[in-house]
Amino acid sequence: MATVDRGLERGPEGGVPVPYRAVLAGVGITFAALVVQLGSRGQLGGPAVAVALGGLLVAGAGLATGLKRWREGAGAGGLWALAAVACGLGHVAVGPAWDSLALLLTVAAWVAGAAALLAVLPARWRRLALSLAIAAHFAAIATAVAVVPPRDGNAPWLAQQVWTRFARPYLLFTNLNNGYHFYAPDPGPTSLLWFRVQYADGTSRWVRIPDHSQCDTHIEARRWGALCTFVGQSAPADPRHFEEVVKLRQKRPDIPAGPGPAASQYRPPTTQAQILIADYAGYVARTAAHPEGEGPAVTGVKVYRVDYHNPPIKHFADGHPPIDPAQYQPFYMGEFDASGKIKPESLKLTHDSRGILGHTEQDPLLYWLIPIVRVKEDGSPAEPGEGRVINFVRKHAGDPDEESVP
Amino acid sequence: VKTPLRPLLIQPARSFAEAWSAFWFTPADPTVLSFLRVCTGLVLVYVLVATTPLLEPLYGPDGMLPRETMNRLRLDTPWMLPNPGHDEVEPPMVRYRPMVDNEEVFAYRRAWNIDPSVVYARGLPQFSPFFHLTTSRWVLVWHLAGIAVAVLFLLGLWTRVVSVLTWAIALGYCHRASPALFGMDTMMAILLFYLMFAPCGATLSLDRLIERYRDGARALRGHAAPLSPAPGPSVSANVVTRLLQVHFCIIYFASGASKLQGAAWWNGTAIWMTWSNYEFAPPKFEFFTPALQWVAQSRWLLEAIMTGGAAFTLALELGFPFLVWRPRWRPVMLVGAVLLHTGIAVMMGLVAFSLFMMVIAASFIPAQTLKRVLERVFKGPARLWLAYSSRQRVGVRLAAAVHAVDPYGQVALIDAGKPGREGPVDGPLTAPRLGAGDEEGVSGYPLVERLTRSLRVLWPVALLTWLPGASRLGRALAPGEREAREKEAVGAGR
Numbered sequence: 004m005a006t007v008d009r010g011l012e013r014g015p016e017g018g019v020p021v022p023y024r025a026v027l028a029g030v031g032i033t034f035a036a037l038v039v040q041l042g043s044r045g046q047l048g049g050p051a052v053a054v055a056l057g058g059l060l061v062a063g064a065g066l067a068t069g070l071k072r073w074r075e076g077a078g079a080g081g082l083w084a085l086a087a088v089a090c091g092l093g094h095v096a097v098g099p100a101w102d103s104l105a106l107l108l109t110v111a112a113w114v115a116g117a118a119a120l121l122a123v124l125p126a127r128w129r130r131l132a133l134s135l136a137i138a139a140h141f142a143a144i145a146t147a148v149a150v151v152p153p154r155d156g157n158a159p160w161l162a163q164q165v166w167t168r169f170a171r172p173y174l175l176f177t178n179l180n181n182g183y184h185f186y187a188p189d190p191g192p193t194s195l196l197w198f199r200v201q202y203a204d205g206t207s208r209w210v211r212i213p214d215h216s217q218c219d220t221h222i223e224a225r226r227w228g229a230l231c232t233f234v235g236q237s238a239p240a241d242p243r244h245f246e247e248v249v250k251l252r253q254k255r256p257d258i259p260a261g262p263g264p265a266a267s268q269y270r271p272p273t274t275q276a277q278i279l280i281a282d283y284a285g286y287v288a289r290t291a292a293h294p295e296g297e298g299p300a301v302t303g304v305k306v307y308r309v310d311y312h313n314p315p316i317k318h319f320a321d322g323h324p325p326i327d328p329a330q331y332q333p334f335y336m337g338e339f340d341a342s343g344k345i346k347p348e349s350l351k352l353t354h355d356s357r358g359i360l361g362h363t364e365q366d367p368l369l370y371w372l373i374p375i376v377r378v379k380e381d382g383s384p385a386e387p388g389e390g391r392v393i394n395f396v397r398k399h400a401g402d403p404d405e406e407s408v409p
Numbered sequence: 410v411k412t413p414l415r416p417l418l419i420q421p422a423r424s425f426a427e428a429w430s431a432f433w434f435t436p437a438d439p440t441v442l443s444f445l446r447v448c449t450g451l452v453l454v455y456v457l458v459a460t461t462p463l464l465e466p467l468y469g470p471d472g473m474l475p476r477e478t479m480n481r482l483r484l485d486t487p488w489m490l491p492n493p494g495h496d497e498v499e500p501p502m503v504r505y506r507p508m509v510d511n512e513e514v515f516a517y518r519r520a521w522n523i524d525p526s527v528v529y530a531r532g533l534p535q536f537s538p539f540f541h542l543t544t545s546r547w548v549l550v551w552h553l554a555g556i557a558v559a560v561l562f563l564l565g566l567w568t569r570v571v572s573v574l575t576w577a578i579a580l581g582y583c584h585r586a587s588p589a590l591f592g593m594d595t596m597m598a599i600l601l602f603y604l605m606f607a608p609c610g611a612t613l614s615l616d617r618l619i620e621r622y623r624d625g626a627r628a629l630r631g632h633a634a635p636l637s638p639a640p641g642p643s644v645s646a647n648v649v650t651r652l653l654q655v656h657f658c659i660i661y662f663a664s665g666a667s668k669l670q671g672a673a674w675w676n677g678t679a680i681w682m683t684w685s686n687y688e689f690a691p692p693k694f695e696f697f698t699p700a701l702q703w704v705a706q707s708r709w710l711l712e713a714i715m716t717g718g719a720a721f722t723l724a725l726e727l728g729f730p731f732l733v734w735r736p737r738w739r740p741v742m743l744v745g746a747v748l749l750h751t752g753i754a755v756m757m758g759l760v761a762f763s764l765f766m767m768v769i770a771a772s773f774i775p776a777q778t779l780k781r782v783l784e785r786v787f788k789g790p791a792r793l794w795l796a797y798s799s800r801q802r803v804g805v806r807l808a809a810a811v812h813a814v815d816p817y818g819q820v821a822l823i824d825a826g827k828p829g830r831e832g833p834v835d836g837p838l839t840a841p842r843l844g845a846g847d848e849e850g851v852s853g854y855p856l857v858e859r860l861t862r863s864l865r866v867l868w869p870v871a872l873l874t875w876l877p878g879a880s881r882l883g884r885a886l887a888p889g890e891r892e893a894r895e896k897e898a899v900g901a902g903r
Contacts, residue, residue, distance in 0.1 A: 060570065067569035100541065103483065103584075107536040107577065130434055133648070137433065141655065148663040153670055163491040167529060171488070176534040178583045178590075178598035183663035185592060188671030190682040193689040215691050221758045222459040226467065226589040228689065230474075233588035274521055275486065278478060279588055286466065286473040311688040316681060320705035325687045325698055357510060358518030 022069025026085045029062025033089045036096035048100040055096040062089040075122050083119035087112045143170035151182035192310035194231035197409045198287045199400040203299035209409035210291050234276040254367040258395050261374035268372035270334045280336050285343020301341040305400050307333040314387045323388035328408045329377040333396045335368045373399050437647035438776035439611035446609035448768040449600045450563025456761050457556045467586040468539045468548050483535050487521050487528040505529050535584035565614020576601040596765035607649035611640040618813050625812035629805045635812045653772035658730035665726030677716035690758035746770045788817040791863035796823045797841040807841045852890045854883030
C-alpha cells in the first residue's frame with residue numbers, strides 16, 4: 004500500500020507542490036469566469052460557462068494528481084477545500100441562465116467541503132462518518148422502495164414523510180429514485196399513444212408511438228414507450244366532479260361505454276401528463292408529414308392514450324394472430340391545435356382573477372374509454388379471434404374504416 | 410467497569426462494529442471495479458450512440474419534450490406531504506408558506522390548480538446542459554462531447570476526473586428527458602455513481618498503461634529490470650464494491666417481494682404476460698409466434714414452463730440477497746442472475762438494462778477469480794524477446810512501451826547496451842529487434858506487426874495491421890533491418 008503523507012509536504016521541485024498549483028490555477032480560471040459573468044451582466048453567459056467548466060476541469064485534474072500523493076491529512080484536506088472553493092465560484096460564474104448547472108456545482112462544493120473535513124479527521128472518526136453516510140444512503144434507497152403504494156392501500160406514512168422531506172431530493176438528483184417493483188405486483192398493460200392528425204384539405208393520417216417499425220434499436224423503442232407510460236399516470240377523480248362527467252358522458256350514446264364499472268373507464272391524466280400530452284400533440288403536428296408530401300396545414304390532432312392488454316392464452320392456442328384489436332383500451336385525451344394547445348371544444352377551464360378554477364367545460368368523451376369491441380353476428384360480445392371488431396376510436400376520430408387499429 | 414449490561418449490550422455492539430468495519434473497510438483489490446468500468450463503458454457508449462436519432466425529439470429545444478416545458482416542470486412541479494392526521498375526511502390544510510396574492514401566485518394556481526402556499530416543495534433537483542442549450546446544433550455538439558467522454562471512461566484515460574464527468578454527463582441526459590426514462594437508466598446511474606468514488610482506472614486502463622510505461626522507462630534508463638507492481642488493495646475499492654453488492658441485493662429483494670403481492674406471479678401467468686406482449690417487444694424471430702402457439706396448445710407443457718419460470722424468478726430474486734454471501738452458493742446465484750437477465754434481454758428486448766444488471770452482479774466476482782480468467786484469456790502462448798540498447802533513446806522507449814503492454818511478462822527485455830549481457834543477439838544492435846528463441850528477430854514495422862499479433866492484449870490493435878495497405882505503409886515509414894539491408898544491396902548493385 005502506498006505511503007500516506009500526513010503533512011503538507013513540498014514537492015521535490017520546491018515551492019508550492021504541483022497539484023496545488025493546478026488546483027489554484029483552476030480556482031483562478033473559475034474566478035475569471037465569474038468576472039466575465041458579472042462584468043458582462045450575463046451577456047456573455049455561454050463563454051463564462053465554458054471558461055468555468057475549463058477551470059473546474061483543471062482543478063479536478065490537480066485534485067486527482069494530488070490525491071495520489073496525499074490520501075488524507077492536511078495535504079488532501081487542503082486540496083479538497085480548494086476544490087470546494089472552485090465549485091463555489093463556478094456556482095456563481097455559470098449565472099442564473101444556467102441555473103441547473105449552478106445546482107450541480109453547489110452540491111459539488113458541499114461534497115468537496117465534506118471530503119476536506121473527512122480528510123483531516125482521524126481514521127476512526129472518518130470511518131464513523133462514512134458509516135453514517137452509507138446508512139443514510141441505503142435508508143433513502145429503502146424509502147424509495149417502501150413509498151410505492153400497494154395495490155389496495157397507501158404507502159407507509161413514515162416512508163412518505165421521509166421520502167418527501169429528505170430522500171426524494173437526494174434520489175432525484177442522483178437518479179436513483181426507483182422503487183424496483185419490476186413487473187409487480189403483476190405485469191401491466193403496455194402504454195401507447197395514437198394521434199389522428201387532421202389537415203386543412205380534409206385528409207388525415209394516424210401516428211402511433213412507439214412505432215416499432217421506425218425504431219432501429221431497442222433503446223429507441225423503450226424511450227418512446229416510456230414517454231407513453233409517463234403520460235399514462237391518472238389523477239384520482241374528484242367524486243363530485245365525477246358525477247357531472249358521468250352525466251355528460253351520456254350525451255354521446257353513439258359511442259357506447261366499455262365493459263366494466265364507469266370509474267375504471269374515466270382516466271383523467273395528472274397535471275404533468277396533461278402538459279406533456281399537449282407538447283406531444285404539438286410535436287406530432289409539426290413533424291407528421293402530409294400523406295401526399297407537401298400539403299395543407301394541420302388543423303387538429305386528436306390524441307388517444309392506449310393500454311394494450313395481452314390476449315389470453317387460448318387466443319394463441321387457437322392460432323389467432325398475436326395482436327388482437329379488441330385488446331386495445333384507448334382513452335380520449337382531447338383535440339389539440341397545431342401549436343399543441345387543447346381546443347376549447349375539448350376542454351375549457353375558466354379561472355377567476357386570482358387564478359382559482361371556477362368553471363370547467365369539456366367534451367363529453369374527454370378522458371373516457373373509447374371501446375374497441377368484438378361482437379358476434381347478433382351483437383353479443385365475442386371471444387378474442389371470433390366475430391367482428393367494431394372500432395369506436397375510428398368512428399370517434401371520423402374514419403370510415405371501423406375494424407383496424409392505427 | 411463490570412456491569413450486568415456489558416454482556417447484553419456492549420459485547421454485541423462491539424462485535425457488530427467489528428463486523429461492520431471488516432465488511433466495509435477491509436482493503437480490496439481494485440481489479441473487479443476496473444473490469445466493471447470497462448463493461449459499463451461499453452454499454453454506455455452503445456446507449457449514447459443509440460440515443461443519437463432521439464436527440465431532436467427528446468433533447469432538442471423544440472422537440473417532443475420542449476426545453477420550455479421541461480424547465481417549467483423542473484422549476485415548478487409541486488410536491489405535497491401526506492396527510493398529517495389520522496383518517497380525517499377533510500384533513501386540516503397545512504400551509505408551508507404564507508398566503509400571498511400576486512400575479513406569480515395566480516399563474517401558479519392556473520397552471521397547477523393548486524395554491525402554492527400548501528405546496529411543501531417546488532421543482533425537481535435536476536441538472537443538465539440540455540436545459541439551457543437553445544439550438545439543435547449545440548445539442549449535437551454536447552452529445553458528441555458526451556460520447557467522447559464515455560469513450561475515455563471506457564478506455565480508462567484520466568479516469569479520476571473522467572469518471573465524475575461521465576456521471577454528470579449521463580445524468581444530464583436522464584434529467585432532461587426524465588419522462589423517457591426506464592429501468593436501464595437507474596442501473597446506469599447506479600454504476601456510474603458508485604464507480605465515481607472508486608479507483609476504477611487502477612488497472613485495465615490507459616492510465617495503468619501510462620503508469621507502466623513510465624515505471625519501465627525509469628527503470629530501463631538506469632539499466633534495471635522494469636517492475637510495475639500490481640495496484641494494491643484499497644479501502645475505497647472495497648467500499649464501492651460493497652455499495653454495489655448491497656444495492657444489487659436491495660434491488661432483487663424489492664423486486665421479488667413486490668411480486669409476491671401479485672396473483673400472476675403466484676399462478677405463473679406473469680411469464681406468459683411478458684413473453685406474449687407484442688406491443689412491448691415485437692418478436693425478432695419468425696419462429697417465435699409458432700413456438701408460442703405450439704406451447705399454448707399443451708396445458709401441461711405451458712404450465713411447466715410458465716410456473717417454472719415464475720418460481721425461478723421469485724426464488725432467485727428472494728434468495729440471491731441471502732445466499733450470494735455464501736461462497737458455495739455464490740456461483741449458483743450469479744449463474745442464475747445471468748440466466749434471468751439473458752432471458753429478459755432476449756424475450757423482452759431489454760438488452761441494455763440486462764447488461765447493466767449483469768455488470769452490477771459482476772461485483773460479486775472475487776478478484777482472484779477474475780484475475781485468473783483474465784490471465785487465461787489474455788495470456789497467450791507467445792514467448793518473445795526484445796533486444797534494445799539502453800544507450801539509444803528509441804530503444805528505451807520501445808522497451809518501456811513493450812513492458813507497458815505486456816502485463817504477463819511474455820516478452821523478455823534484453824539490453825544489448827549493457828556491459829556483459831548475454832542473449833540471442835550477437836554483434837552491434839542498430840535498431841530494437843523482436844524475436845523468439847534463436848531467431849534473428851525483426852525490427853521496424855515488422856516488429857510492430859509481430860508484437861501486436863503475438864500478444865493477445867494487443868489483438869484489437871493487431872486488427873489494424875490487417876487493413877489493406879497497412880503493411881506497405883508501415884514498411885515504408887519504418888522499414889525493418891532486413892528491408893533496409895535489401896534496399897542497400899539493391900542500391901550497391903546499381
